[in-house]
Amino acid sequence: MSSSLALDQVTVTGRLEAVTAKLNRGGIKAICGPNGAGKSTLLSVLAGLLAPDAGCVRLGAAQVDRLPAAERARQLGYLPQAPEIAWDVSVETLVSLGRLPWRGAPASEAQGAIDAAIAAMDLERFRHRPVTRLSGGERARALMARVLATRPDWLLADEPLANLDLAHAATLMRRFREQAQEGRGVVLVLHDLATAMNHADRVLVLHHGRLVADGPPGHALSESVIREVWGVEARWLGEPGARALAIG
Numbered sequence: 001m002s003s004s005l006a007l008d009q010v011t012v013t014g015r016l017e018a019v020t021a022k023l024n025r026g027g028i029k030a031i032c033g034p035n036g037a038g039k040s041t042l043l044s045v046l047a048g049l050l051a052p053d054a055g056c057v058r059l060g061a062a063q064v065d066r067l068p069a070a071e072r073a074r075q076l077g078y079l080p081q082a083p084e085i086a087w088d089v090s091v092e093t094l095v096s097l098g099r100l101p102w103r104g105a106p107a108s109e110a111q112g113a114i115d116a117a118i119a120a121m122d123l124e125r126f127r128h129r130p131v132t133r134l135s136g137g138e139r140a141r142a143l144m145a146r147v148l149a150t151r152p153d154w155l156l157a158d159e160p161l162a163n164l165d166l167a168h169a170a171t172l173m174r175r176f177r178e179q180a181q182e183g184r185g186v187v188l189v190l191h192d193l194a195t196a197m198n199h200a201d202r203v204l205v206l207h208h209g210r211l212v213a214d215g216p217p218g219h220a221l222s223e224s225v226i227r228e229v230w231g232v233e234a235r236w237l238g239e240p241g242a243r244a245l246a247i248g
Helices: 039-046 069-075 091-102 107-120 136-150 166-181 193-199 223-230
Strands: 004-012 016-024 028-032 054-059 076-079 154-158 185-189 202-207 210-215 234-237 244-247
Touching: 004 039, 016 039, 016 054, 016 185, 016 202, 016 210, 028 039, 028 166, 028 193, 039 154, 039 185, 039 202, 069 076, 069 091, 076 136, 091 107, 091 136, 107 136, 136 154, 136 166, 154 166, 166 185, 166 193, 193 244, 202 223, 210 223, 223 234
Parallel strands: 028 185, 028 202, 076 154, 154 185
Antiparallel strands: 004 016, 004 054, 202 210, 234 244
């Protein structure tokens, strides 16, 4: 298993400019920034789905965009911001697609991973329901379960909390923490700065395609950084781990 995911002077013309960072497994990393900052582009580059115009991304010693597709899928689990479902299948069938990169593995191992992912996303009662009959939040959880079923070394998720209610958003953040504690890498694009402040171990802040802050959330999301990047006056309230952001 590769322990690091590293960006070396990654440039995507018009979207990212010379971004360099090294991410290690364990802990939750959040990518934050205003609309159009390059967050989704950066996640796509990390997943090997978008080749940079300059620089490279390495998973251990290997260049990500040159890995065979099946190997990349086994190591990098990716959830886009607006994933599409091509077929009207049951939740269990959708989640089972996460095992495709492991074709040839024992059936019991595959079923165990599928069952665990369905349970983790609180989908047991929807197991046999067609995905077209799910609410937006339920569908988002099913898509996340598909990623979890792969059991990749890295989880890369773009706005994974966007369609979830408070209870399921809190549950998913606990699941991400569990994955990190098991030694996986977790990288999340987050718009909610309070969620990043309270749950991330490291925050990367993008602005106009540049990496302008990188470090513990208290540093990367300081009031001065928020003023510079988001253009608003804000104050952090509350205790560490339960911070709220007051604007104005």
